[in-house]
Amino acid sequence: MSKQELVVLGQDAESGTCRPGLVAAPLDDGQAAELAGLFKALGDPVRLRLLSMIASRAGGEVCVCDLTPAFELSQPTISHHLKLLRQAGLIDCERRGTWVYYWALPATLDRLADFLRTSSTSGAGA
């Protein structure tokens, strides 16, 4: 399942090569800029809470009407943060009647997790 629109950031079409990871080799400018954009999207408490609320949802989808009242922020502000998360490729959304539903894009999250991991899941764990 989950054949959503995973067409987010160019995985490694022509520039990214093979996603070396943080400890493997120094980043070039392009990789650093792209990854920094992703981390910047995560670098806000409100967006992090929004993303966790979306990603931890059992059904995989959350209505904006369930997200907005969880914060003491105005509706435009929440909408703004959701837009940034979507532009970063961390979530996607779809309008269904009156309501808009958001879901997480695990590919992007796992990509960042792989990038940050120092011990590459090979023997000698911990």
Next chain:
Amino acid sequence: MSKQELVVLGQDAESGTCRPGLVAAPLDDGQAAELAGLFKALGDPVRLRLLSMIASRAGGEVCVCDLTPAFELSQPTISHHLKLLRQAGLIDCERRGTWVYYWALPATLDRLADFLRTSSTSGAGA
């Protein structure tokens, strides 16, 4: 030198502390603020390049004098970014004679990686 604020990796605390991960449960305010601070430190291309240059170093240590000339930025700017990375608990440093050496703190990186991973050990071949 003065004591910096390396109090980032609070592994105990009282709020959950299970490090549930992004998809496990919604974050509370405290966790979101703490993690957002870490991601914010990663949300800059220069800092990401600096961190990768430090973390990918074989010996584990890098002299500032090797980092600064790799950027077309002033020396104070590089020093500023290194300070932010250190305050976030991502790196640490030590003065050795005239030079200052930096190294990465893998614990913080792995913590973030664990937090972001959506599929725990789900070998998905690319």
Next chain:
DNA sequence: GGCTTGCATTGACGTCTATCGATTCAACCT
């Protein structure tokens, strides 16, 4: 001592960003 090098700190400046109120757009409902 005085000089030089390496790095951190300070102060200032321009830009980016988070937030809001007001407005607009989309869909539903009489």
Next chain:
DNA sequence: AGGTTGAATCGATAGACGTCAATGCAAGCC
């Protein structure tokens, strides 16, 4: 059609952030 609700967009504003030149500080060297 008009009215209502849910969500995105627009403009404006206060604060945060990245960057630099100038300065300070520590360590080595003459």
